[in-house]
Amino acid sequence: MELHQVRYFVALCRTLNFTRAAAECNVTQPALTRAIQKLEEELGGALLYRDRGMTQLTPLGRATLPHLSGMLAAAETARRVADDTLGRQQMHLRVGLGPAIAAARVADVVGRLARHCPTLDVHFEEGTTSLLVEAMLGDALDCALLPDADLPERLHRWRLFEECCVVLLPAAHPLAERDTLTAADLKDETLLVGQRCGGFALRLIEAGDASFTVRRCGGSWVQMLDLVAAGLGVALLPDALAIGPGLVSRPLVAPELRRGVALTVVAGRPQGMAVAQFVKLCRARAFAPA
Amino acid sequence: MPLPKLADKIAAQRATMSDELRLAYEQSVAEMLAIGAGTTALAVGDRFPDIMLPNAEGDLIAIADLLALGPVVVTFFRGIWCPYCRLMLDALVAALPEIEAAGARLVGVTPETGGLALTTKRNHGASFEVLCDVDSGLGLDCGVVFRTPMAYRALLLKHGRDLAPRHGNESWFLPLPSVFVLDRAGIVRWRYFTTDFTEQAEPDDILAALRALER
Numbered sequence: 001m002e003l004h005q006v007r008y009f010v011a012l013c014r015t016l017n018f019t020r021a022a023a024e025c026n027v028t029q030p031a032l033t034r035a036i037q038k039l040e041e042e043l044g045g046a047l048l049y050r051d052r053g054m055t056q057l058t059p060l061g062r063a064t065l066p067h068l069s070g071m072l073a074a075a076e077t078a079r080r081v082a083d084d085t086l087g088r089q090q091m092h093l094r095v096g097l098g099p100a101i102a103a104a105r106v107a108d109v110v111g112r113l114a115r116h117c118p119t120l121d122v123h124f125e126e127g128t129t130s131l132l133v134e135a136m137l138g139d140a141l142d143c144a145l146l147p148d149a150d151l152p153e154r155l156h157r158w159r160l161f162e163e164c165c166v167v168l169l170p171a172a173h174p175l176a177e178r179d180t181l182t183a184a185d186l187k188d189e190t191l192l193v194g195q196r197c198g199g200f201a202l203r204l205i206e207a208g209d210a211s212f213t214v215r216r217c218g219g220s221w222v223q224m225l226d227l228v229a230a231g232l233g234v235a236l237l238p239d240a241l242a243i244g245p246g247l248v249s250r251p252l253v254a255p256e257l258r259r260g261v262a263l264t265v266v267a268g269r270p271q272g273m274a275v276a277q278f279v280k281l282c283r284a285r286a287f288a289p290a
Numbered sequence: 291m292p293l294p295k296l297a298d299k300i301a302a303q304r305a306t307m308s309d310e311l312r313l314a315y316e317q318s319v320a321e322m323l324a325i326g327a328g329t330t331a332l333a334v335g336d337r338f339p340d341i342m343l344p345n346a347e348g349d350l351i352a353i354a355d356l357l358a359l360g361p362v363v364v365t366f367f368r369g370i371w372c373p374y375c376r377l378m379l380d381a382l383v384a385a386l387p388e389i390e391a392a393g394a395r396l397v398g399v400t401p402e403t404g405g406l407a408l409t410t411k412r413n414h415g416a417s418f419e420v421l422c423d424v425d426s427g428l429g430l431d432c433g434v435v436f437r438t439p440m441a442y443r444a445l446l447l448k449h450g451r452d453l454a455p456r457h458g459n460e461s462w463f464l465p466l467p468s469v470f471v472l473d474r475a476g477i478v479r480w481r482y483f484t485t486d487f488t489e490q491a492e493p494d495d496i497l498a499a500l501r502a503l504e505r
Contacts, residue, residue, distance in 0.1 A: 001330060001435060001437075002430075002433050006430060039373045041325055042327065042436070042437070043437060067460070067461035069462070070425050070459060071427060071429075071461065072426035072427075073433070074423075074424055074427025074428075075339075075341075075427035075428065075430045077427070078339075078341040078342055078431075079339055079429060082372070092462075106346075109348070112350065113350065115350075116342065116350050116352075124297055146325065215503055218348070231366050277350060280422075280424040281350065283422075283458050284344035284348065284404075284405075284407065284424055285404075285408070286423075287406050
């Protein structure tokens, strides 16, 4: 299939009107009609009903549209970034970071992108999944790294990596002498439980293998680590976070708790060039385990 | 010294097809011929799109930067799950010294994501660039993308080759085996494509096309 056929089809889906789509694409209506017919031949069926002036997508058309528009966007953003690098346009990248997901995970990707976009502005926003999803839907964020369980349908998601749960303790804590820890080891400890800390503590409590003393704490994983250092309790966090001096991290091996982290964007939302290339760079590569 | 014929290795590989696979393959090739897959491919004299894509190592590579160094050979392959593509990659690795001696750079293009471009390079000991054509945008731009015929898709799924997680989309678009030889101006000077995905360009033909550029 050809780029222009796909472009005409996507324009036609947007306008549901051959005359307007042809005008939008700067071609004659017969040329647009021919291109759509060619595409229909290649895809093996009608993409649109053309009844009495009413243009509607067929089931095949509806099923194919997201795939074709994704491919078209990939082609167009690849070209436009090449153009824009020369033009030195101001570019923005706004990335949401879900509970206890470190920017360090994607900092290298941002660095490689910035080499080609010297004027790139980067903005990170930490928050709960629901807040970040709302921000993406409201166009206040371009994309977000989120734990990939129970994400809304409207998001495209690509799992980038998996994380394991570790126990964070003061270095002087008796359990720091162990190489690994189990739920039973923690039964005399106070577990710090926060809303924005990855949910491992709640999962361990809900597993019911042992009963724990719980201390709720607001804030992010950064503040939770400060509380661990001050002796208020131990924290269960993903393994990829940088911890300060005075703290140690020990893998929790029974139960073994894991989570997947996905890059998410709002489905069907047009992306700026920097964002599109950031998403491509993230999707193209493998992320090493922490 | 002429390179070993890729066609001979491909014929040997094709002879190992099960009856089930052969039937799906023949149906798919006939279907793709009937719909004119590949007739939309960039032609000799066309300008190759000026694009930028991630490479296997996670950097963005612009075709324009490669062209500044000399002619470029762009070869699309379907993925490392494809035995014919693997034969082609081995043949290209063997031909690389001669391609580079002709002053050119070789670029492989794969629709596979999630680090599979790097796996491809490592598995084949390939030192040339392998670009990751996320969502097949470059393939579309070059007119070499087709939708995988249903019979063939079902067979791939049955054998555990689900392209959706490999591509990071549910589209099941694949590139035809195709090669474009670009002169320094980015103009296609030679091309190869086939709707029969068990066929591949002969490295000797690619080299002959490159040497013809110098004249």
